[in-house]
Amino acid sequence: MLGPADIRELAAALGVRPTKQRGQNFVIDANTVRRIVRTAGVRPDDTVVEVGPGLGSLTLALLEAAERVVAVEIDDVLAAALPATVLARTPASAPRFSLVHSDAMLVEELPGPPPTALVANLPYNVAVPVLLHMLDRFPTIERTLVMVQAEVADRLAAGPGNKVYGVPSVKANWYAEVKRAGSIGRNVFWPAPNVDSGLVSLVRRDPPRTTATKREVFAVVDAAFAQRRKTLRAALAGWAGSPALAERALVAAGVSPQARGEALTVEEFARIAEAKQ
Numbered sequence: 001m002l003g004p005a006d007i008r009e010l011a012a013a014l015g016v017r018p019t020k021q022r023g024q025n026f027v028i029d030a031n032t033v034r035r036i037v038r039t040a041g042v043r044p045d046d047t048v049v050e051v052g053p054g055l056g057s058l059t060l061a062l063l064e065a066a067e068r069v070v071a072v073e074i075d076d077v078l079a080a081a082l083p084a085t086v087l088a089r090t091p092a093s094a095p096r097f098s099l100v101h102s103d104a105m106l107v108e109e110l111p112g113p114p115p116t117a118l119v120a121n122l123p124y125n126v127a128v129p130v131l132l133h134m135l136d137r138f139p140t141i142e143r144t145l146v147m148v149q150a151e152v153a154d155r156l157a158a159g160p161g162n163k164v165y166g167v168p169s170v171k172a173n174w175y176a177e178v179k180r181a182g183s184i185g186r187n188v189f190w191p192a193p194n195v196d197s198g199l200v201s202l203v204r205r206d207p208p209r210t211t212a213t214k215r216e217v218f219a220v221v222d223a224a225f226a227q228r229r230k231t232l233r234a235a236l237a238g239w240a241g242s243p244a245l246a247e248r249a250l251v252a253a254g255v256s257p258q259a260r261g262e263a264l265t266v267e268e269f270a271r272i273a274e275a276k277q
Contacts, residue, residue, distance in 0.1 A: 001030035002057045002089075007190055010055050010085065014077050026054045027121055029188035033061040039181050039199060040119045040145035042066050049115040049138070051104045051130055052123050054078060056085045062119060063093040070098045070110050104130045107137065114140035121147045124193070128152060128168045135175040135202070136214075144176065144202040147184055153198030154180070165262050166228070170221045173266045174214065176202035208266055212273035217266075220273045224261030232264075232272075233257035240276060249275040 002010070007028045011017070027033055036058060042048060042065040053059045053071040059082065062069045073079040079101040087094045098111045105126070118134055118141045127148040135141060148156070151164075156172050157180045158165040172178045184197040210217065223239035224232060232255065233247045240246035247257040253271035255264065 001033065001060055002028070002055065003030060004028040004190065007055055007057065010081070014081050016055075016077055025121075025124075025189040025191060025193050027057045027188055028190045030057075030061075032184065032188045033058045035182075036119065036121075036145060036147060036199065037061045037065050039201070040117065041143060042117060042119065046117045047113045047115050048117045048119050049110060049134065049141070051118070051120040051134065053082055054121070056082050056089075058119065058121055059086065059097070060089055063090055063097060066096075066117070068096045068098070068112055070100060070112060070115065072100045072102060072104045072107055072110075074101075074103045076101075105133050107134075110138070114138065116140060116142050118144040118146070124149045124152070124195075128156070131156075131202075132168075132171055132175075135172075135204075139204075142204045144200075144204075145181060146200050146202075147197050148200060149193075150183065150196040150198040153200045156200050156202075160263055160265055163262075167221055167225045170264075170266050170269060171218060172202060174207050174217070176204050178202050208270040210270040210274050212270055216273040216276075217270045220269050221261070221266075224264070224269070228261055231258045231260060235261065236272070245276075 046066040047068040048066045050071045155168045158169045181199040181201040186192045227235040236246035237243040250257045252275035
């Protein structure tokens with residue numbers, strides 16, 4: 001495992017300074033990465049994909065537990081250095097490790113067997129889009145555990161009626177059962193962020209049964225929360241073509257036109273999308 005001194009030594013040797021632009025905060029506590037792997041329920045037969053491995057703290061812990069680890073890293077210097085770190089720290093694991101040097105949002109395929117789990121310390125500024133992209137592109141991912149900003153964790157895990165329930169909550173729930181899985185303090189990172197972090201667990205489930213496509217359902221979700229203070233009759237007017245057409249779709253879906261998006265489940269959004277077809 002990499003401790004605080006190891007992380008700083010590696011960073012100095014590479015000339016690396018964490019950047020706010022890429023939301024880089026490196027985990028420097030071995031107990032924290034072991035806790036993440038344990039909470040993720042990583043199994044000996046898992047192929048785990050990790051996004052944003054940084055200097056490799058979590059990567060090394062994942063290699064202790066999983067059959068195979070594929071890391072996706074956008075940073076040129078970090079991507080070049082990580083295979084050498086794995087080889088130096090755990091040479092026996094090196095054949096079970098692969099690195100993809102890319103922006104995770106552009107990744108369409110991964111080397112080796114299909115991934116069964118996603119475990120990552122996601123950069124704060126791109127956490128939600130990266131998470132949704134990976135869940136969408138790789139349906140074999142059964143279990144996910146991500147560390148994100150506490151506020152983002154709350155939004156992802158929120159249910160209907162919660163004041164922070166919104167677009168991330170609904171879209172994540174299309175793919176998985178989502179729940180908060182713990183909190184992480186600031187002192188386990190270098191540099192220490194100005195916000196607390198949280199763990200979010202996602203367990204894959206079948207999407208709602210509907211004749212509407214995912215894109216059609218997500219269009220309703222986006223419209224509903226773009227003007228979240230308005231009733232759905234008003235908020236969906238642009239999407240439907242007029243307030244009257246929005247009301248017609250809502251009534252057909254069994255949803256009150258006076259309701260607001262924050263009260264609806266993903267299944268209800270799917271019914272609305274289907275009613276407009």
